[in-house]
Amino acid sequence: MQRAVGEVVVLITLWSVKGGSGVSVVSAGLACSLARDSADTLLVDFAGDQPALLGLATPQTPGVADWLAVPDSDAAALGRLELDVSPSLRLLPRGDSVLHASARADALTAVLGSDERTVVVDGGTGSSTVSSLANAGTSLLVVRPCYLALRRAVQDRVHADGVILVEEPGRALDATDVARALGMPIRAVVQWDPAVARAVDAGLLASRLPRGFARSLSEVA
Numbered sequence: 001m002q003r004a005v006g007e008v009v010v011l012i013t014l015w016s017v018k019g020g021s022g023v024s025v026v027s028a029g030l031a032c033s034l035a036r037d038s039a040d041t042l043l044v045d046f047a048g049d050q051p052a053l054l055g056l057a058t059p060q061t062p063g064v065a066d067w068l069a070v071p072d073s074d075a076a077a078l079g080r081l082e083l084d085v086s087p088s089l090r091l092l093p094r095g096d097s098v099l100h101a102s103a104r105a106d107a108l109t110a111v112l113g114s115d116e117r118t119v120v121v122d123g124g125t126g127s128s129t130v131s132s133l134a135n136a137g138t139s140l141l142v143v144r145p146c147y148l149a150l151r152r153a154v155q156d157r158v159h160a161d162g163v164i165l166v167e168e169p170g171r172a173l174d175a176t177d178v179a180r181a182l183g184m185p186i187r188a189v190v191q192w193d194p195a196v197a198r199a200v201d202a203g204l205l206a207s208r209l210p211r212g213f214a215r216s217l218s219e220v221a
Contacts, residue, residue, distance in 0.1 A: 011113050011137025012220070015123030015130055017158055018149045022166040023142045024049045025200060026190060026217070027122035032206050033214040035089035040117040042082070044133075047124035048094040054085050055203025063095025068104050068129065075111045085206055090117075105132040113137065140164050140187060140220065145173035150181045162187035164220065190216045 014027045024047050031043040032054075043050060044064060051059055063081055067073045082090040109132045112119050119137075123130035141160040143149050145167060162185045165175055175186050195210040 010118045011115075011121070011133065012119065012140065013121040013123050013130060013134040013137060014140045014142050014164065015121075015126045015134065015160075016142045016149070017125065017152045017156055018143075018146075019125055021142050021144055021149060022190070023047065023124055024053060024122050025196065025205075026142050026164055026166065027120055028053045028205055029190075029196070029209065029213050030217050030220055031089060031120040032086075032209045033217050034118050034120070035086055036209060036214070038088060041089050042092060042112075042115060042117045042119045043085070043089065044092045044112065044119060044121045045094045046099065046127065046130055047122050050091055050122060051083075051093060052203070053200055054091065054206045056083065056085065056091070059083060059093045059095075061093075062097075063093035064108070065097040065099050066095035068099070068108060069097040071104070073104075078108075078111055089206065099127050099129065105129040109133050109136045134160070138162075141182070141184065142166065143178065143182075144168060145171040145175075145178055147173065150178065153182055158182075160184055164188045164190060164217075166190045166192065168192045188217055188220050 014023050016023045028050060031041050035041040067078050082092050085091050105128055113136045121133050139160040140162050142164045163182060165178055165186055167189055175189055179186050193210060193212055196213050199205045199208050199210060
């Protein structure tokens with residue numbers, strides 16, 4: 001269903017089992033890194049924080065949740081909801097509608113999966129629509145080396161194509177422990193970096209993406 005360049009899947013869904021894992025920041029960093037390398041990129045926001053992360057004003061227009069709530073909305077209508085972030089990066093904001101289990105998840109998956117751009121999905125803590133997107137492309141679980149997060153992932157028997165580990169100083173668990181507990185390969189290790197926090201707080205992540213952050217996501221990109 002998704003468009004591919006060679007064997008490279010260009011629909012990438014990031015999500016987590018627990019809030020505060022860093023999904024939105026990692027999704028923004030990945031999308032910005034891809035766009036900086038001149039790949040036309042679409043960032044889809046299911047969590048609602050991307051405009052603030054990217055230094056945009058709070059959207060006063062509908063978003064993907066609103067598109068899902070309209071039975072006859074089409075691909076052209078979805079495209080009109082996109083916002084400019086940079087010449088190579090556009091954002092599809094969340095919108096105001098409640099994200100219930102949507103019968104239109106397959107329709108959204110078909111539209112995004114056939115997009116000629118690289119599509120990065122900030123899936124937040126997941127939903128049935130996010131699961132549909134994850135199943136159609138590359139699914140990446142974002143997790144910290146936190147016992148409670150790993151415990152929940154194991155209990156829920158989650159599966160993904162790989163893990164993005166957000167490492168924090170002082171944790172007892174490391175990447176080997178996380179990979180063993182989840183039974184999934186580590187696709188990238190993102191070090192906790194105050195430079196990233198400063199860029200996010202200043203709304204400058206898109207224009208001043210920290211180099212170490214971008215490098216850590218290069219294997220995913």
